[in-house]
Amino acid sequence: MSVISLNAYRSYFDDERGLSDLGSYYASWFVGASRFPDNQWVVEDKTGQQIIRFDVAVAPNELLTDNEDLCYAVKLSAYLARAITHDRKTGGLLSGASQYKYVNNIINHVRWLRLQGVNHLSSVNDGVFAFFRDSIANPLYVRLNLEDRLREKLDELQGIPACLEQYKVFRSRVGHVEFNNNKLSEALGVSDRLLGSAGSPMVVMLTNFRQHNGFYIKNSIKDRYAGGSVKETAETSSQDSIRKELTSISKLYRQCQIFKDLFPVSQRIPEDYFQKNNINPQKISKNMGRAGERTRDIPQPIFFELMDRAIRWVVDYAEPLLELDSQALAQYEEYVSQVGRGGKEVHKVHYASKKMRFWLSKQLEWLDGHPGSPYPISGFTKDTSAKKFESVLPAEQIQNGHALRAQGLTYQEIGERLGVSKATAHNLITKGVAVSGASLNKCLYHLLPTACLLVIYCFTARRQFEVESLQAGCCVDTPNGPVIRMYSAKVYQEHEYFPVTKLVAKAVRVLEALTEPVRNGESQSLLTFPALGGGEINYWSSGKVNEFAEYVGVPDNEGTPWQFSEHQFRRFFAMMFFYKFESGDLATLSWHLRHTDFEMTAKYITDKDFRRAFEEIKAERIVSFAQSAANARTEALCGNMQKELGDFFSSFDAVSESRAEKMIGKVEEIGYILNFVPDGACFGQTPTLLERSKCLMDDAVQTSSACRGSCVGCPNLLGFETGISAEDVGLVLDPASSPMLKAFADRQGAHNV
Template sequence: MGEVAQYANLFSEIHLPDGGFRTSGYSWLGSEWPAKKWKILDPDQPHLKPAWINFDVPAMAGQTFLDRPELVEDIKRSIAIAVELRTVLRRKRQGLFCGSRSSIRLFGQKLLRIYREILDMGFQGPSELDEEHLSELRNRLLYPERVSRQYPEKLLQLIEKKGIDAVPVKIVKSRKFPCHVDKARLQFMTGISDWRLSAECRQIVHDITQELAEKYPKYSWEEVDVNDAIDYASKTQARNHGNTLKLLHMQGELLQNDFAFPLKVDPYPDETPADFVDGSFARDGHPTRPCRGRTRNLPVPVFLKLMDASVRWLIDYAEPLLALEEQIVTEFNELEASLGNERARRVANARVRELSSESEWVDKPCSPFPLANFRHFRAASDSKYDDEFIGEVQTLLGQGLGARETGARLEISKSSVEFIKARYIDDRDSHSLRTTGVSLNYALYSYLPFCCSVILLAFTAGRESSIGDLRFGCMKKIAGLRYINLYIPKTLRRYEDLPTVELVEKAVSVLERLSATARKKTRSDHLFQFDDLVGDRVKGVRFDTVYPNFFDFIDMPRDEDGAFWKLSEHQFRRFFAIMYFYRYGKDNDSDFESLMYFLRHCDWSMTDRYLTEEEQGRIFREVEEEWLSHVIVTGKPVDQSLQNLMVDVNKVKESVINGTTIAREKDAERALKRVQDDGLVFEFLSFGAVCLGLSPGRAEIAECAIEIDGEFAPRLHKASESLCSGCSNYVVCDSLVSSKAPESPSLTPLACKSPILDAVLSQVESDDA
């Protein structure tokens, strides 16, 4: 009780005599403490117009802060401490100075933002944050909340999961005012703040409103203003958020017993928030995110590099990582009982480095071996002590000086000298071994689940929400074939069994092993939950924070602006559609209707966007040119119908191919380019054939050629099997499967049978005749 009394006397402004936190008697608080909305008066001029802090605002999807009373209480206490102890805090030069109603309101708003970010990261409160996640939080606070918490993605996820009819709207039957999307309810459902600040969100709501207007034409609907603005980061705002976070830590450190979730780890241990913000802006410029609309497709080589790395992790690296985890955890538990946690952890780190450096997968493409440590992810970086400085320490110690005297001469602490001796001179824990900088924990519970999700998205064509909902036991065998049970969110909104491949079965098996302990703790059968090597709680995986690290780890190319390529489920569904036709089309008689059914699309236009001429024509051309160039280089076409083409190729082969040393398949594209430059040009036709009509000297012999000012040109836009048959430039090639479909009188080979369209086309053709 003596300690409590002393504590209360030190901070009588905020504590009761018994040591409890005071919840009344504040001159600047014009409302009751439990109020949902605080009325803030100016501490020095209470007669001024008050400011307000509203706590009945979204904290996460379906919840406001009032649904989390412990968090609200922590936030309110933090505000009271910031105001009542503002003089003390100012002397310490920590955080914000809450000396006016506007600064108090600003501090409250910044606190609410910080707590929303923490909840969005999957934590219950600040006390659960470690150094790694605090670093993520600091980086999030550089950006506006609509960017860091991905407002547009959250809106799209809600619409995709529940459908457009679930979007809350205000219907005004009197037509006195236009009907419109209910902003407050929409924000509550998605857990976001004001979406109108985001140009992307306004575009989404505009599209929703347009669709609702078409569906319910008897009502008048609001026109949502959309401009082509960009989201930008303000240095001042970023500093304010940093100062708020710093003050929150100082409060939790000083008054830990007053908070349910005190922030224990210093978010800015080596620099001030202002220095951190200035440094980030100097390195990266003002972080901006253009209103980008639909996510761009990854270039083919970039996408295939991601697929290659993911498959390698699943097939080659998953089992060694899981085996190493089992061995290290066993050793760690035994060591912890005898040596204590700290020493056991250091020994475990050394064992991870030693054992992983002996792996057969060291230096393999995209390999995590050799690993850096046991639990914590650390990017590979240079030591802050250079070799020369370490040599000076070693020299002084070798002369018989103690750690304290050595530190005094070099102007560092005794503990720093002891650290340098243990780590760099004695190398007691094998720090000198070369590593990839990846921990066993991060490899197993961040990179590996990410790679599994890439495989699942690509080879099931499932949506992101479907993959995230996968359950234990979702794989089954029926009549010897593999099926995966997936939820179909957009169209059917029910679970379906879809045929799948062995690679998907392997990915599910790995996820089941990784999630086994977490599923026992939560009594839930979801696969994307993990009780990792830290073991403090069950966690999910935020792929938005994992994929940039993984992209850098495998040296993925960036876009023309130096930014990471964005991933979306549509890129993987497009990959599946293309593989379906290209890889399996010829041998399995694949057709558009089967693909449409597998994707669970309800009309042909939904599938068409994955296989438009603009999209699929380019990628098929790249794949087919690579394949055909290999045929030309080897001179051994498997397709007998290519023999005619080889006769023409042989005319230029001697001057190009035989004059070039080609030892690797990847040189095939270069060889084909040289063949084309030498005079033979291949034009791939949509019905599985090659035209040579663009080659020099061959245009005039084309059946479809026209003469313009003495120059001959083939009419490729008129190409068809019936017109080209018999032309000397026409080479049938059954191996080219792109867009192979029987000719149809309808306007598009992908369209459903339509008497109206056919009648229109017949009328156009008769007019042309």
């Protein structure tokens, strides 16, 4: 047996007096007592905290911390990547979240190297790197040969019952025997998250294995994967995932050259193989990765319907739900106490939950018929399914049972008539009718927060990370209206105040009310909620918007869910601008954003993604005008542009499936520029139409001085017979609070008298 640890041989043979002792440094982004030598870092930035673990499996039954030099090298790379923020070329990271993802990518690279028999980074050579480069298009689980290794491990456990027993975990609180997924992932040398990747063959194999051996499986997992078969071929990794992974790994290779003396000798990668082979992560990802399909944009009527429902939840339904929350908790405790001291806890919960279903079905009846309302609420903590209910108690039997009961028959007599037991007859009568619906828990802590976030996303046009890092107290009332303190993640890397509408302020207040019971001095997050059944719920946005849309009755995308993204939310913002307010000028946009000067508005319109959304919506709006001009619905439109746009629309193939896309492309090619004036839509700034504008002066169209009637007869006007509706302007915002819009509304009022 070796007297010294070979993993730590550098401590005995290397002269390290010239090395910096990073372990003695305390980075500003470490939280509390976290230090460099720790095997678990708690790091933070201005938006929150992240936990980075180094005591993770990198090979079968071997942790990263078992190899001191390798663990030190990974920590050093993570430390340097975060510390050197002034130079992106050396691997600078700007946030705790990006540092967390960086470490995961590096550890996954170490796992791949270990699978190839490379135990130290210094052993990487041209052949190893070439193999890595050629395999990067495959998903991580394919590169780690995880499917075959998992199958072998499960076959091994199946054949040795004593080993399988070691993987059983009994949850006494719920009475379930679960499979120890963490133990299995360590045995395979991977993360448990990779084993549970949605849609992967490992999930199918594990689900079938659990079911075969009697382990507990969540219904959602069982319904989706149980009995399924494994795909024969894996899908190529996306361009984004390849680019992000290669970017992280290339930083490690570069660091080993720039800071060579800081790394242990055994972990010094000999060369920067990325630079040597002219490997650019951006280019190689485009050449080898799977291009993402263009998400179908959500049509304006559907998005408006969704936002109408979300606003109703925030404005009309939030307060009744919050009041019902406290009433329901008191009623639930009363039902639990009725069981008596001798009852088991599980029986008390079951009894109270059954009683609560009936009690809740009678609440909020005044909301019946309101669009997308939470009525009826079908349970306390669990949702109900009519399909599942009727599989146990058929609807016909329930109906017959109620009819016999109305005739005065006893449960015994009803059972004899229907051919069931007395107990079943009792259930037929007392369990009510089959309904599908959401529980109070789901309404309060899933649907209502989603509605609030939809409002915040769409009326601030901020990014997901910025919105989901909001803290209690972020919205403040000022003499000029409410402002919200949000993190600017892309450019400014700091918190800033943004003017918002009262609707956004209302949504924030609802989130504050929902999270108040679980907020404390350590966390003021607006996305951690109390659960009615006990514990806490950390809101996870994935799939929640589609869940909300389905609940409130918004149509899906021809049988498939819509893809909601930051870009779609910016599109809604642009829709409000062009469809509702009919005012496509900078001044109105600045007011709509509650900006005090145009410089603040420039932060939005100079953003590449936001500008793209605006250009798309503007093109779509022009196409919609063209369609109206060409169809029979022309009584509301007039002027020279009516005929031109009608001819433009009619020039496209009427049966083409891509007609709209072609028209939008043509609009962009022609360069139509749309602005709104009191008389309608002005196309005067379009380069090819500029010279014929009635108000042309000094080679510029004078849209800023346009008033009602001043543009009549202009060849570039698409006139609105009724003008622009002041009521439309006031749909979401109050014109009285804006001198500009107030004057406009006054002009409209005078015109309509």
